[in-house]
Structure formats: structure tokens, C-alpha cells
Amino acid sequence: MATTEKKTLYTAEASAIGGRSGHVRSTTGIIDLDMSVPEGLGGKKGATNPEELFAAGYASCFQQALLVIAQRANDKLDADTTVNCSVSLFQEGEGYGLSAVLDVDLKKFDHDKTIEMVRQAHKICPYSVGTRGNMEVELRVQGEPIPVEAEENAGVAKES
Numbered sequence: 001m002a003t004t005e006k007k008t009l010y011t012a013e014a015s016a017i018g019g020r021s022g023h024v025r026s027t028t029g030i031i032d033l034d035m036s037v038p039e040g041l042g043g044k045k046g047a048t049n050p051e052e053l054f055a056a057g058y059a060s061c062f063q064q065a066l067l068v069i070a071q072r073a074n075d076k077l078d079a080d081t082t083v084n085c086s087v088s089l090f091q092e093g094e095g096y097g098l099s100a101v102l103d104v105d106l107k108k109f110d111h112d113k114t115i116e117m118v119r120q121a122h123k124i125c126p127y128s129v130g131t132r133g134n135m136e137v138e139l140r141v142q143g144e145p146i147p148v149e150a151e152e153n154a155g156v157a158k159e160s
Contacts, residue, residue, distance in 0.1 A: 020049065038089075051087040051098070058127040059085035062102055065125035069117050078107035100131070103140040114141050122148075 013027040016035070020043075025032045037043035038051065063083040070077050084103040089096060102122075106114045118139055122128045131137060139146050 024053075051089050054098070055085040055087040055100070058087070058100060058102070058125075059083045061127045062104075062121055062125045065121035065128070066104070066106070066117060068124065069120045081106050097135065099136040099138070101138045101140060103143060105142050111141065115146050118146065 014024055016022055016024045020035055020037045022035050024035055034047040036047035038049050039045055067077055082105045086101045088099045104118050139148055
């Protein structure tokens, strides 16, 4: 049984002060934002929140995974391809959690090919891999939910 060596490609760093009503800043200074509880929960206008940042990161990362899948098949994505991600914050008992919906429109591919590419992207996207087994992720193609097998959202199986 061969093991694969883990190689760190990049590390991002950011700091937060004041929690949800504070401020975040990345070490590069590119992210330098006021934070707030979501406006719908009594927060202030003009500030972002962790769920918004997570949704933006997941959408971008998932689209990159789709680009990789297309490239592996010697194909290209349409320039107008979209990945919309919604991240929901919920309360369950005393704890809180997140769930996500990824809605993909690949424009030029037929429905079955799009579903297959979305499933493949879900297997390699770092956000999908990182959340697998920890949060519910629903996959959609042009608004229509696609079936996700339990193991596609389950934790990564470890070889024994």
C-alpha cells in the first residue's frame, strides 16, 4: 500500500478581533474588512460576515475544481460558467452549524455531462474535501438538486 506524501502548496493567514462585530485582516492586507452579524439577524449594513466569506471562497474554489476536471478531459468551460454558493447558519440545540448549496451552470455541456463533472469536482475541491463528513453540502445543476450518495458527503475513508 503506497502512501501519498502531503505537500503544502500555500498557507493563508488572517486575524480577527471583536468576533462577529469586529474586523478581519489578512496578513497580505488584501482582506481588511469590518465584520457584523448578518443584517437579517440585527447586524449593520456595509459589513460582511463569516458565512458570506465562506460562500465566496467555496464558489471560487469549486469553479476551479471544475476547470481542472474539464482540463483533464481536454475540454474547456464556457466563459459564462457560474457556481453559486449559499451558506446557511443554523442552530441545533446549544450548538451552531453550517450547510451549503452549490448550484452550477456549465452552459455548454448537456445535463448528464454537467452532473458527472460536478460530482468529480466535489471529489477534488479542497472546500468539499475539508467539509466532507462535517457539514451537509447539496449539489445542484441549474437549480435542480442532483442525487448525492451518502459517501460523497461522508468523511474520507481511511485505508486500514
